[in-house]
Amino acid sequence: MASHLDLEEQEQLDQLKAFWKRWGGLITWVITAVLAAYAGWQGWNWYQRDQAAQAGAMYAEFDRALAAQDADKAAAAAGDLKARFGGTGFAAQAGLQAAKLQLEKGKTDEAKQSLAWVAEHGSEASYRDLARLRLAGLQLDSKAYDEAGKTLDAIKSKDFEALVADRRGDALLLQGKRDEAKAQYQKSLAGLPKEQDYRRIVEAKLSTLGVPAAVETTGAAQ
Template identity: 80%
Template sequence: MASHLDLEEQEQLEQVKAFWKRWGNLITWVLTAALAAFAGWQGWNWYQRDQAAKAGAMYDEFDRALNAQDLDKATAAAGDLKARFAGTGYAAQASLQVARLQLDKGKADDAKQSLAWVAEQGSEPPYRDLARLRLAGLQLDAKAYDEALKTLDAIKSPEFAALVADRRGDALLLQDKRDAAKAEYQKALAGIEKTQNYRSVIEAKLATLGVPTVVEAAAAGAMQ
């Protein structure tokens, strides 16, 4: 009986050896790759958390300089964030905010550069499109109308569609393209919720182009 079991075990052992000889290397490579992928995923998550924590600490430094209206320190801190943590939202936020401070301090060209960086390298599409919207405004101020329209064309986020149409209307009106401007303003008005105060601004622009406001239209209808 014992001899029979020994022979059966020996046969199973030979089968295992044969199987491992044929498939062992492949199994080892698959397991190694799986473990490496898991380790890499864990390491990447740790790296992301570490980067976010460091970027957050640096952003706090930037925020203090911004609140103090210290342009030099705020610009330097924003530059450090872009250099070391360009892929984080902190870098994009800092560049958007420092652009506003630069503009307030009369540094329009510096503000354009800050916004252009976000437009090209911002971590998320909404950041990039917000930067483009603001950049187009500065380009209009500089009478670079075609350049502003090109910047607006690059904005794809649907939540900015009405504001893009409004700004396109501004660019076209400044080029004395009144009918095209009117169409853009009407598109912008249709896309702005009725509860938004900015509707009155767009209505005022349309009024200058001979389009009556809602109140004027209602009054005209009542008189008929």
């Protein structure tokens, strides 16, 4: 009986050896790959959390400069964020806020540069399109109509369609193209929600072109 069991165990051992000889390398490779992937995933999560924490701390520094209305310090802090954490939302937000402060301080060229960076490198499409919309406004102020048109052309989000039309209307009106401007303002008004306060501004622009606000509102609803 013992001999029979010994033979059976030996047979099983031989089968195991044969199986391992055939598949052992592959099994080891798969296990190693799974463990490496898991370790990499854990490491990436840690890295992301660490990067977010560092970017958040740097944004807090930027926010202090912003609160103090110190355009130079705010721009420097925003620059550090762009250099080290350019792919984060913190950097895009800092760029937009820095541009606003720079504009308030009369630093128009610096504001354009800040907006241009966000338009090109912003972490999300909404940041990039918002920067383009604001940049186009500054380009119109400097009568750079072709540049403004190209900037507006780069905005693809449907969420910005009404505001883009409004900005195009401004560009056309500044060039004396009243009928074309009116068409863009009408398009803008039609695309703005009824509860949107900005509708009043577009209605005022249309009013200067001879389109009564009440009539246009009715037309937009249709």
